[in-house]
Amino acid sequence: MEKQEQFATHLRKMNLSENTITSYLWTVNYFLAHYDDLSKENLLAYKGYLLEFYKPKTVNLRIQAINKYLEYLKKERLQLKFVKVQQKNFLENVISNADYTFLKNSLKKDENMEWYFVVWYLAATGARVSELVQIKVEHVQAGYFDLYTKGGKLRRLYIPIKLRKETTDWLEETKKTSGFLFLNRFGERITTRGISQQLKNYAEKYGVNPKVVYPHSFRHRFAKNFLDKFNDIALLADLMGHESIETTRIYLRRTASEQQALVDKIVTW
Template sequence: MVTKFKNHLAKTNLAKNTVTSYVWTVQYFLNHYGEVNKKNLLAYKGYLVENFKPQTVNLRLQGINKYLEFTKQEKLKVKFVKVQQKNFLENVISDADYKFLKAQLKVDGYDEWYFIVWFMAATGARVSELLHIKAEHIKVGYLDLYSKGGKIRRLYIPKNLRTEAEKWLKNQGLTSGYIFLNRFGQRITTRGIASQLKHFAEKYGMNKEVVYPHSFRHRFAKNFLDRFNDLALLADLMGHESIETTRIYLRRTASEQQKIVDKVVNW
């Protein structure tokens, strides 16, 4: 039945990693709890709640619920746990730190990494999307990405970044194809980017907690709203299904909150 479930998921628009996660979850449940009944499902949920973060718990439960739908046992579906939203953004690189890192990478001749950081912060690209950028996209100024639901999201490359990136590519003799490559001429990996960013954070004495790929996507959103306060447009640019997801960027980071309190509260 699990194999049939896997084949069923493979035909949907779900990402490969999501399919793997759902199948693993169901397999784990069946191996450890055996029979699919309300008592066992609640026991499994209890185990998840005690051992994992709410987001992970809900991801596992989503896999279980998909399986229950597939086996026509919808009545047994398990409720998700409530994810408590923090009233501040965590671990977002500050604009000053972003500019410092970018400047240092340029001064020290790490051109490719200078552009990787700049592209993430100036386009709002997810790190997996960054790897799809080609020299041809720099010329036209955008890249069209297809989301799970078959929707198109356009990733715009701002003019100042385009101009400088074109010069860089010209110097490298790169006129077509992917632009972010490793020393073997292959596309760099998302894991490679994450570990190299940690290395630079250490090298330049920065807080490693805020120097990671998704942090620059957060920075893009924060900077965009600071300069152009249009939440609906930002939701489109970020590729968010719901404007509610984008709303978090209206919140201050914890360090911003601290600065405001230090400045304002003098009684």
């Protein structure tokens, strides 16, 4: 048990998120509780169990945790190989421009201004939901929000002028002059879970497919629209805070519905 506690301390020194640390510790504790020792045979048996019951992406997350533990113990020779994740050649469950515009306009028509702006900010800034909840009135006034990513790198989240002007008018009407931009009904900063759940509620209310209405879907929409209007993938990678430009390349792919529309239009023979 002492070794696991030392491993936890080691992970915290690496500046990993608490979610990642919790996941790593859970995986290591599960392995140690079910297998006698850290032998190659047991590690391969654990990998076999994972492959039988979990998707490749989850298997790789568990392997990553075990490998990190083996690295900490200086037993790198026992590390497991990752499994190949089959990449789809299209983007799935991304909200279309038509649905995004319809949802946004429906919220405005019903004078539900806070959620109108939630949707607009997600799609016009490319913010992750964890970043969106941190935006303050002061950031709107400045026109940007500076974020420090892992490793202390600075990323600037820009608020486009059209969105900034309309937000300023709304803030004047509501007499909000400082603090977090999006609050819950108790006047406290809204939670990421609260945003996800409420977006699903509005999707159902307005008849939009709930599968495409979730916070990250609007970040995907931002990326797709940006590349359609200004094809600079390096700039987009910077704006989205991607460590590698390879991560951003997925936005060069079309969504499944876009592929279908193009095939329908092109293939007439």
